[in-house]
Amino acid sequence: MISFLSPLFLVGALTAAVPVILHLLKREPEPRIKFAAVKLLKHAPVENTEKHRLRELLLLALRVAALVLLALAFARPFFARGAATASGVTVVALDTSYSLSAPGRFERAKQLAKSAIANTPSTDLVGVITFSDEAEIVAKPGTDRVLAASAVDDAVAGFGGTRYRAALSAASQTLAGRRGTIVVVTDLQESGWDAGDRASVPEGARIEIADVGALPANLAVVSLQPLSDRLVATIRNTGAQSRDVRAHLTIDGRPAGDATASIGANQTAEVTFAGATRGNTASVTVDDPAGIQADNQRFAVLGGASVPSVAVVTGSGDAGRDAFYVQQALGAGSYRAVGVSGAKLASMTDDQLAAHAAIFLLSTRGLERHGRELLASFVRSGGGMLLAAGPDVDGEVVADVLGSASALRIQAAAAPKAAERGLAPADVRHPVFHAFAANAATLGLVRFRNVARIAGTGCQTIARFTTGDTALIDCAAGDGRALVIASDLDNRWNDFPLHATFVPFLHETVQYLASARAHASEYVVADAPRGAPRRPGIATIADGTRRGAAPRRVAINVDPRESDPARLTMDEFQAAVTRLKPTAGSEERIEARQQEDSQHMWQYAVALMLIALAVEGFLAARTA
Numbered sequence: 001m002i003s004f005l006s007p008l009f010l011v012g013a014l015t016a017a018v019p020v021i022l023h024l025l026k027r028e029p030e031p032r033i034k035f036a037a038v039k040l041l042k043h044a045p046v047e048n049t050e051k052h053r054l055r056e057l058l059l060l061a062l063r064v065a066a067l068v069l070l071a072l073a074f075a076r077p078f079f080a081r082g083a084a085t086a087s088g089v090t091v092v093a094l095d096t097s098y099s100l101s102a103p104g105r106f107e108r109a110k111q112l113a114k115s116a117i118a119n120t121p122s123t124d125l126v127g128v129i130t131f132s133d134e135a136e137i138v139a140k141p142g143t144d145r146v147l148a149a150s151a152v153d154d155a156v157a158g159f160g161g162t163r164y165r166a167a168l169s170a171a172s173q174t175l176a177g178r179r180g181t182i183v184v185v186t187d188l189q190e191s192g193w194d195a196g197d198r199a200s201v202p203e204g205a206r207i208e209i210a211d212v213g214a215l216p217a218n219l220a221v222v223s224l225q226p227l228s229d230r231l232v233a234t235i236r237n238t239g240a241q242s243r244d245v246r247a248h249l250t251i252d253g254r255p256a257g258d259a260t261a262s263i264g265a266n267q268t269a270e271v272t273f274a275g276a277t278r279g280n281t282a283s284v285t286v287d288d289p290a291g292i293q294a295d296n297q298r299f300a301v302l303g304g305a306s307v308p309s310v311a312v313v314t315g316s317g318d319a320g321r322d323a324f325y326v327q328q329a330l331g332a333g334s335y336r337a338v339g340v341s342g343a344k345l346a347s348m349t350d351d352q353l354a355a356h357a358a359i360f361l362l363s364t365r366g367l368e369r370h371g372r373e374l375l376a377s378f379v380r381s382g383g384g385m386l387l388a389a390g391p392d393v394d395g396e397v398v399a400d401v402l403g404s405a406s407a408l409r410i411q412a413a414a415a416p417k418a419a420e421r422g423l424a425p426a427d428v429r430h431p432v433f434h435a436f437a438a439n440a441a442t443l444g445l446v447r448f449r450n451v452a453r454i455a456g457t458g459c460q461t462i463a464r465f466t467t468g469d470t471a472l473i474d475c476a477a478g479d480g481r482a483l484v485i486a487s488d489l490d491n492r493w494n495d496f497p498l499h500a501t502f503v504p505f506l507h508e509t510v511q512y513l514a515s516a517r518a519h520a521s522e523y524v525v526a527d528a529p530r531g532a533p534r535r536p537g538i539a540t541i542a543d544g545t546r547r548g549a550a551p552r553r554v555a556i557n558v559d560p561r562e563s564d565p566a567r568l569t570m571d572e573f574q575a576a577v578t579r580l581k582p583t584a585g586s587e588e589r590i591e592a593r594q595q596e597d598s599q600h601m602w603q604y605a606v607a608l609m610l611i612a613l614a615v616e617g618f619l620a621a622r623t624a
Contacts, residue, residue: 002079009074012067019063023056055619059446064618069609073602074537087139089127089180090120091171092148094155095212097132097162098294099187102216106157108325109185112210113152116183117145124181127174128152132160133526135170159294159525159535161559168199168207168577174342184573187212190566193576198225203579215565217306218291220247221298222268222560224284231273233284233298237263238565247271247286251279251302278302281538281553295563299538299555301521308357310510314616315365315392317341325497326489342366345374353378359385361401362489363392376403378480384513389452390488402456402477404415407486409452420447421465423472430462430474431512432483435504442501450493451486459484521552524559532556 064137094113099108113128120126127141128151139151164184171182182205186192201207215374217239226234237243249256255271263269271284285297310330314322319339319483327337338356340348343366353359361375379402387398387408395410402408422444425433436443443576448465456475463472465486475482487493489506496502524535532539537560540551 002077002290004075004077006074006076009076010071012071015071016064016067019060019067029575044620055622059616059619062612062619066609066612066616069605069612073605073609075602077601077605078584079601088121088123089125089175090116091127091129091141091174091180091182092116092152093135093167093171093182093184093186094128094152095128095132095162095167095184095186096155096158096160097189097192097562098157098159098558099189099215100161100212100289101157101293102218103289105187105212105216107371108234109187109212110152110155113183113185114149114211114453116185116208116210117148117152120145120181121556129170129174130155131163131167131170132158133163133166134160135163135166137170137174141174143472157294157615159558161524161526161562162186162189163194164192164200164573164576165194168201170197172201172205175202175205181206181208183208183210185210185212187215188568188573189562190562190568191561191564193568198576198578202579205579207574207577209570209573211570214567216291217241217243218295218563218565219243219263219286219288220295220560220563220565221247221284221286222293222295224282224298224300224557226282226300226302226546229275231282231284231300233259233271233273234268235263235271235286236268236563237558238266238563240265242267245269245271245286247284249273250283250285252281256282275353277540281555292563294536295560297536298557299522299536301538301553301555308510309338309355310358310360311340311353311356312337312360313340313342313362313367315341315343315363316417317344323360323490325491325502326360326362326506329497329503330510332503335507335510342368342371345371348374350374350377350381350564353557354381354383358510359383360489361385361387361393361398362390363394364394364397367397372401375401376477379403379480379482384480385482386509386513387482387484388489389454389484389486390490390493392488393452394453402475402482406459406475406477406482407457408475409453409455420449421451421467421469423448423463424466425463426461432462432472432505432508435508442499443505446494446496446501448487448494448496454484454486456484483513522555522557524557526559528556529554546564 009412028490079224092113094109100109104218106240117126125141125143126145126148127137128139128148129135129137138155139148167184168182182201184207186209188209190597220236220238221233222236223234233247235245235247242262245261245263247259247261259271259273261269261271277388279302281299282302283297288296312319312326313324314321317339319337321338330337333355334471342364346368359375359378369577375385387393387401389410389412391412393410395412398410423446424444425440428436428440433440444466451465451469451471454470454473456473459473459475461470462474465471469486471486473484475484489497491497523529525536529541532554533539533556536556538553539556540553542551
C-alpha cells in the first residue's frame with residue numbers, strides 16, 4: 001500500500017488543471033473560407049488537422065504529468081511494508097563486558113539472547129545491540145530472525161565495563177519512539193550504574209531482564225603500583241573460601257619472579273616484588289582458570305609520571321604555607337602540588353609549564369606580563385586553569401590571563417558581609433559536580449563569608465551562591481578551558497576546605513581541566529587515549545601536550561570495578577529508568593520517515609518529471 005510522508009503537498013496536484021484550462025480556452029472555431037475555384041489550392045500545403053490535434057493533446061498530457069509528479073515528489077511517497085504490519089519492536093541488548101569472560105558465561109548469555117529472539121512474536125521486528133562501555137547497533141530492527149541470531153553469534157566478550165545507560169540509550173534510539181520491548185541480557189552488575197546515573201526510554205517500552213547469573217569465585221589483580229624499590233600488586237578474592245595465590249611478575253616481557261599469598265574469602269591482599277623496578281614495563285598475572293579471564297593480568301609503566309603534578313601559583317611559591325589546604329587535598333588523591341611564585345613563573349618556558357597537569361592561580365603577587373602571557377598560552381594550547389578570586393588576586397592583573405579574546409572581570413568585595421551564603425550548582429550535570437550528582441545539596445553546607453564579583457567573555461555560569469550572585473564560571477579559551485571561583489581556597493573567605501566536599505571537588509576540577517589525563521601513565525580501557533588500542537597492554541602514544549615531544553608508554557588496564565560481585569535486583573534496575581511520554585502520533589511519523597528514507601521514491605518522481613519536461617520541450621518546438 002502506498003503512503004505519503006507529507007500528504008498535504010498532494011493539493012499541489014490541482015495546479016495540473018491550469019494547462020487543461022488554458023488548452024480549452026485556446027480552442028477557437030476554424031473560419032470557413034469560400035474559394036471560387038478549388039484548383040487555386042492545388043499547390044498549397046495542407047496541414048493534417050488530426051495529427052496537429054494529437055500533438056497538442058500529447059503536450060497537454062506531458063504538462064499535466066510534470067505538475068502531478070512534482071506534487072508527488074514533495075508529498076514523499078513510499079510503500080508501507082514490513083514494519084507497517086508489525087505490531088511492535090523487540091530490541092535485544094547483549095552485555096559484552098569482561099565480567100562475562102569466565103568460562104561458559106558468555107555462551108549462556110548468547111543462548112538467552114537467541115531465546116529472546118526466537119520467542120519474539122512473528123509480527124514484531126527484532127534488532128540486536130551489544131554493549132559494555134559503549135553500545136553498538138549490530139542488527140537493525142527487521143523481520144529476519146536468522147540475521148538477528150547471526151549478529152548474536154558474532155558477538156564476543158571484550159574488555160570494557162558494564163554501562164547500562166549506554167545500552168538503554170542505544171535501544172531507545174533503535175526503537176525510534178515506537179512501542180516495543182527491550183530485553184537486556186546481562187549479569188546485573190551493580191557497577192553498571194554510576195552514582196546518580198539514569199536512563200530514559202519511551203513510555204511504551206517494556207524492559208525485560210535475562211539474567212546470566214552471579215559471578216563465579218574469582219581472583220583479580222586490581223592494582224599494580226611501582227615504588228622506588230619494589231612493585232606492589234593488590235589481588236582480590238571474591239570467592240566464599242580463602243585461596244592460596246601465586247602471582248607471576250614479568251619485566252619488559254621476560255619472567256622476573258613469582259610471589260605467593262593466602263587471601264581470605266572476599267578479601268584483598270598485597271603481593272610485593274622487592275627490587276623489581278629496573279626496566280620499562282611490568283605486568284603481574286595470577287592463575288584463575290575458572291574465574292573472569294580479563295582481570296587476571298595488570299600492566300604498569302616503570303619510571304613513568306604516574307603522579308600528575310598541578311602548578312599552584314602563590315605569592316611566595318611555597319604551597320605548604322600559602323596553599324596548605326589545596327596541597328593536602330591534591331595529595332590525598334593522585335596529584336602532586338608544585339608551588340610556583342609569580343616571579344618564578346616569569347622565568348619559565350612553555351615546555352616547563354606544559355609538564356603540569358593543570359594550574360591553580362591563587363595569587364597575582366609578582367605576576368609580570370610575561371607570566372600572564374605564559375598562562376594564556378598554556379590555556380589556549382589545551383591546558384586547564386583554576387583561578388580563585390580571593391584576597392590575593394588583583395582583577396586588573398588577571399584581566400588578560402586567558403588572552404584578549406576572553407577578558408575576565410573580577411571585582412573583589414571591600415569587606416566581608418554579615419550574611420553568609422551557600423553554594424548551589426546551576427547544572428549538576430557539569431563534570432566538576434560529577435561526584436555530587438546523587439547529593440548536590442552537600443555543597444550548600446559550605447559557608448561563604450566574602451566573595452568577589454566575577455564575569456568573563458564567553459564564560460558560562462555553572463554555580464551560584466544562594467544570594468543569586470555568580471559563584472563559579474567556566475570559560476573557554478582556544479583549545480583549553482579555565483574555571484573561576486568567586487572566593488579563595490584557603491579558609492579565609494569561606495569554610496570550604498573544612499568540608500568533606502573540598503577534596504572531591506578539587507579532584508573533579510583537575511580531571512575536568514583535562515590535561516591531567518594527558519600526563520597519566522595508566523588508563524582503563526574506556527578512557528584509553530587517542531592512538532592507543534582499547535584492550536589491556538602497554539601502548540606507545542604521541543605526547544600531545546608538548547610540541548616535538550617524544551612518544552611515551554602508557555599502561556591500559558581493565559576497570560577493576562567490573563570484577564566486583566555486587567549485583568542489582570531487577571527492581572533496582574527498573575528504578576533507574578525514566579519513561580518519556582512521546583508526543584501524539586510520533587511513533588507513526590517516525591516509522592513512516594524511516595520507511596520513506598529507505599525507499600527514496602521522490603527521486604524517481606523528480607526524474608520522471610524531468611523526462612516529461614524534456615519530451616514536452618522537444619514536441620513543443622516541432623509543433624510551433
